[in-house]
Amino acid sequence: MDRQAIKRRVVEMLEGGHSRSETFKALSGGKVKDRVLAGWIGGRRDPVLRKRHAVKVNILVALMGIWGLLGGIAGLVQINDGGIVMAVAMVLIVGVIPLLFAWGFYQGIAVVYTIYITFTISQIPRELAGFSEEPVSTLLGVAFILAMVFYAAWVKSLLFPDLAMIGPKKIKGQFVFTN
Structure with missing residues (x-):
């Protein structure tokens, strides 16, 4: 075969x-x-595990939807700094990617969980780059990102x-x- x-x-x-x-x-x-x-x-x-953990998956999807919405708004703010082309590019990159992850989480695609976890962990050093200028907001951002990663990993371990x-x-x- x-x-x-x-x-x-x-x-x-x-x-x-x-x-x-x-x-x-x-x-x-x-x-x-x-x-x-x-x-x-x-x-x-x-399907049995998906039904049993549907609330956890829906929370993850909602958080990713909010993340995508905030990314889209942040992209639109770029109109003043970089023009319309820059704003559209930012909306497509920062706003749409979390929505694609949310779709993958909702569909129950195991590789989407793995890609999200590894991709997000790889971005944490970049997130810490602004620590000296704004330590409190940087630490809050990193804490939120780590919480999302651990939550996604936990949901993945429950579903798969x-x-x-x-x-x-x-x-x-x-x-x-x-x-």
Whole structure:
């Protein structure tokens, strides 16, 4: 089987009621590496977990929506400093990207959580650059960003218990799945 056929088979087996462990055992050792297969299985959206944690996901989506709205407003303020082109570019970059993350969180796409967490953590040193001029606001901003990152990581761990921070969970050299 090629990659797409294996991916379809994973979906069929999981929707057919097979456990994640059974699915992994049945399909491992093929053309797809076990790590990739475990990632596909672990990243599969579970409707029961999504329903159980819907309020937490909706809070995260709302916070990202507010973040995108504030980014859009901040972009519009750039009209005075950089002109219309600069303002439109800022609105598209700073306003739309959080909304795309919110959409991914709402859809339950595991890789969106991972990208958000790694991207946001990589931006923290840039955020600390203005510490000497405005220490209080800088610390408040960093605290808010870290709170958002930890909250997103917590929600990811609730929705996708078979995934680690990056990639599938592995204990003692074996991929592990909750059933």
